[in-house]
Amino acid sequence: xxxxxxxxxxxxxxxxxxxxxxxxxxxxxxxxxxxxxxxxxxxxxxxxxxxxxxxxxxxxxxxxxxxxxxxxxxxxxxxxxxxxxxxxxxxxxxxxxxxxxxxxxxxxxxxxxxxxxxxxxxxxxxxxxxxxxxxxxxxxxxxxxxxxxxxxxxxxxxxxxxxxxxxxxxxxxxxxxxxxxxxxxxxxxxxxxxxxxxxxxxxxxxxxxxxxxxxxxxxxxxxxxxxxxxxxxxxxxxxxxxxxxxxxxx
Numbered sequence: 213x214x215x216x217x218x219x220x221x222x223x224x225x226x227x228x229x230x231x232x233x234x235x236x237x238x239x240x241x242x243x244x245x246x247x248x249x250x251x252x253x254x255x256x257x258x259x260x261x262x263x264x265x266x267x268x269x270x271x272x273x274x275x276x277x278x279x280x281x282x283x284x285x286x287x288x289x290x291x292x293x294x295x296x297x298x299x300x301x302x303x304x305x306x307x308x309x310x311x312x313x314x315x316x317x318x319x320x321x322x323x324x325x326x327x328x329x330x331x332x333x334x335x336x337x338x339x340x341x342x343x344x345x346x347x348x349x350x351x352x353x354x355x356x357x358x359x360x361x362x363x364x365x366x367x368x369x370x371x372x373x374x375x376x377x378x379x380x381x382x383x384x385x386x387x388x389x390x391x392x393x394x395x396x397x398x399x400x401x402x403x404x405x406x407x408x409x410x411x412x413x414x415x416x417x418x419x420x421x422x423x424x425x426x427x428x429x430x431x432x433x434x435x436x437x438x439x440x441x442x443x444x445x446x447x448x449x450x451x452x453x454x455x456x457x458x459x460x461x462x
Contacts, residue, residue, distance in 0.1 A: 224283055224286060227275055227279065228275060228276060228279050228280055230275075231272045231273075231275035232276050234272050235272060235417055236417060238269075238417075239417035244417065246265065248416070252265060252266055252325075259323075262326070263319065263323075266318060266322045267315060267318060270318040271311065271315070273409070273420065274315075276420060277409070277420060277423065278310075278398065278424075280428050281398075281427050281428050281430075281432055282394070283432075284372045284432065285372035285376065285394060286306075286307075288372055288373060288376050289302075289303070289376065289390065290303065292380055293387070296382045296383075297382070298382075298383045298384040298387075301383075301387070302386055302387025302388075305384055305385075305387045305388035305391060306387035306388065306391035307391060309389075309390075309391030309392045309395060310391045310392075310395040310398070312395075313392065313395035313396060313398075313399055314395065314398075314399065317399060317403060317406065318410075321407065322410075325410065328345065332345075343458040344455070345411075346451075346454040346458070347451045347452075347454040347455040348451075350447045350448070350454055351447070351451035352404060352407065353404040353408050353447045354444045354446075354447035354450075354451055356403075356404035357440050357441070357443055357444030357447065358440070358441070358444050361400055362400070362440065363437075363440075364400070365397045365399075365400030365401035366401045366430060366431065366437055367437075368397040368401075369398060369431045370430075370431055370432070370437060375393075375394070375397075376390075379393050401430075401431065402427050405423050405426065405427060406423075408423065408447070409423050426439065426443055430443075
């Protein structure tokens with residue numbers, strides 16, 4: 213059984229495994245600190261240099277965290293396009309579009325965070341109440357877990373067969389459009405979780421592992437959608453902790 217799964221997903225699994233090895237190395241070696249949002253946005257680096265570092269780390273993080281929950285759709289797409297013209301080009305564009313959408317999200321998060329650092333530096337009241345920022349981040353993630361948009365996007369991600377039947381088109385452009393649609397539903401499902409990831413530090417191994425597991429369970433496990441509510445509750449608790457006992461979060 214394990215051998216069959218490994219054979220079906222050989223190259224994606226190798227890529228995911230390599231991404232996790234890089235993340236573990238970054239954590240153990242101390243390199244991960246350089247990718248924390250405080251260092252990237254306010255560590256003295258030029259803004260363009262911080263953005264480049266972020267994008268390099270983000271590709272690894274997307275591969276490690278997001279790709280596992282997309283494996284069922286990737287396999288179905290490969291089966292559906294078997295023997296058809298431009299299969300390789302379609303697969304490359306499918307994956308490229310997926311990574312491109314998440315890369316744009318990363319850039320928006322980075323420049324938004326850089327602007328937030330400038331606001332804190334210019335506004336003494338906010339600097340004195342900086343705990344409001346993590347409290348708001350966790351609170352936003354908690355609320356979004358319970359929204360109809362989260363539910364709709366999660367349902368699309370949880371049923372890759374129905375998604376493929378609705379949106380599949382053969383050829384390179386078909387792969388590109390499918391990748392974009394899948395990425396947008398995935399983004400709608402997980403963007404708030406990734407904002408938490410960004411706030412914790414782009415290469416923070418423990419947060420990476422925890423949030424990746426949450427997304428994998430929510431999107432692929434039987435009844436995994438039931439995890440949405442307890443996760444929202446945990447984020448609400450973390451929001452209150454950040455507000456009233458910030459030292460408890462380290």
